[in-house]
Amino acid sequence: xxxxxxxxxxxxxxxxxxxxxxxxxxxxxxxxxxxxxxxxxxxxxxxxxxxxxxxxxxxxxxxxxxxxxxxxxxxxxxxxxxxxxxxxxxxxxxxxxxxxxxxxxxxxxxxxxxxxxxxxxxxxxxxxxxxxxxxxxxxxxxxxxxxxxxxxxxxxxxxxxxxxxxxxxxxxxxxxxxxxxxxxxxxxxxxxxxxxxxxxxxxxxxxxxxxxxxxxxxxxxxxxxx
Amino acid sequence: xxxxxxxxxxxxxxxxxxxxxxxxxxxxxxxxxxxxxxxxxxxxxxxxxxxxxxxxxxxxxxxxxxxxxxxxxxxxxxxxxxxxxxxxxxxxxxxxxxxxxxxxxxxxxxxxxx
Numbered sequence: 336x337x338x339x340x341x342x343x344x345x346x347x348x349x350x351x352x353x354x355x356x357x358x359x360x361x362x363x364x365x366x367x368x369x370x371x372x373x374x375x376x377x378x379x380x381x382x383x384x385x386x387x388x389x390x391x392x393x394x395x396x397x398x399x400x401x402x403x404x405x406x407x408x409x410x411x412x413x414x415x416x417x418x419x420x421x422x423x424x425x426x427x428x429x430x431x432x433x434x435x436x437x438x439x440x441x442x443x444x445x446x447x448x449x450x451x452x453x454x455x456x457x458x459x460x461x462x463x464x465x466x467x468x469x470x471x472x473x474x475x476x477x478x479x480x481x482x483x484x485x486x487x488x489x490x491x492x493x494x495x496x497x498x499x500x501x502x503x504x505x506x507x508x509x510x511x512x513x514x515x516x517x518x519x520x521x522x523x524x525x526x527x528x529x530x531x532x533x534x535x536x537x538x539x540x541x542x543x544x545x546x547x548x549x550x551x552x553x554x555x556x557x558x559x560x561x
Numbered sequence: 562x563x564x565x566x567x568x569x570x571x572x573x574x575x576x577x578x579x580x581x582x583x584x585x586x587x588x589x590x591x592x593x594x595x596x597x598x599x600x601x602x603x604x605x606x607x608x609x610x611x612x613x614x615x616x617x618x619x620x621x622x623x624x625x626x627x628x629x630x631x632x633x634x635x636x637x638x639x640x641x642x643x644x645x646x647x648x649x650x651x652x653x654x655x656x657x658x659x660x661x662x663x664x665x666x667x668x669x670x671x672x673x674x675x
Contacts, residue, residue, distance in 0.1 A: 526656035
């Protein structure tokens with residue numbers, strides 16, 4: 336038997352996911368839909384936040400949502416109250432969404448009839464960071480009850496996100512949330528990231544965030560047409 | 562934990578390459594970036610499981626850690642980040658998101674026998 340030898344192969348392990356994500360991004364661009372993915376830890380209020388987002392965008396925009404969940408369809412049921420088209424992706428034991436699941440879920444939807452598509456990832460601040468879903472914007476959500484140091488504990492996902500939302504602001508005083516420290520920690524792991532502080536429950540701060548989304552949609556369409 | 566599906570992806574990629582070359586794989590060399598979102602220890606554990614009942618059973622996974630490098634807009638140099646908790650130049654402290662390396666999750670080479 337010959338001696339072992341080393342052969343160079345250079346293969347990206349997530350190549351398949353990246354190829355599908357690229358195809359999705361192109362599909363979204365062609366349809367003129369702006370796609371936002373949401374990542375957060377379990378219990379940060381992602382579904383309430385998304386329900387409010389869908390409801391408040393709806394008078395002016397056509398919106399839809401995909402929700403990833405391990406086992407239940409509770410989130411989809413809650414989001415359906417917004418009257419927006421909602422589809423559940425039940426991942427089983429998988430802790431994150433992959434591009435192929437998104438591709439499968441949107442097959443029956445006419446993307447050109449949409450302005451915004453939201454993709455709610457499984458509640459998890461670790462695994463989703465590795466998987467590109469073809470989104471235009473990755474939004475990381477943390478609530479004031481989780482503590483200011485969340486970004487330092489999960490730097491990879493915060494670094495991979497484009498915008499941060501700090502939610503449940505109505506509880507900030509009760510938990511003595513240190514806004515300065517939170518801002519500093521986010522800026523440390525992801526310099527220049529835009530941060531929104533809001534309460535989905537009371538509506539405080541929601542308008543600024545919704546205006547930001549509207550502006551992103553406009554800018555994205557302008558770029559897509561050139 | 563998504564390391565098992567990543568490990569299965571590695572085994573699949575390596576099996577594929579080995580088959581097309583008609584060789585036996587003794588070890589897989591992986592480049593793993595500090596920003597890949599994959600935990601090395603969990604991956605090593607899962608690799609063994611993922612190899613079971615495949616042509617790669619008994620092979621070894623050798624992980625090369627790839628640090629994050631950034632381009633500092635002040636120094637105009639590529640530098641190694643001191644910590645993934647602080648995206649600032651280790652020399653001058655300028656914040657930067659110009660990431661040059663550190664997201665790798667790549668089967669780089671195979672140690673093979675004919």
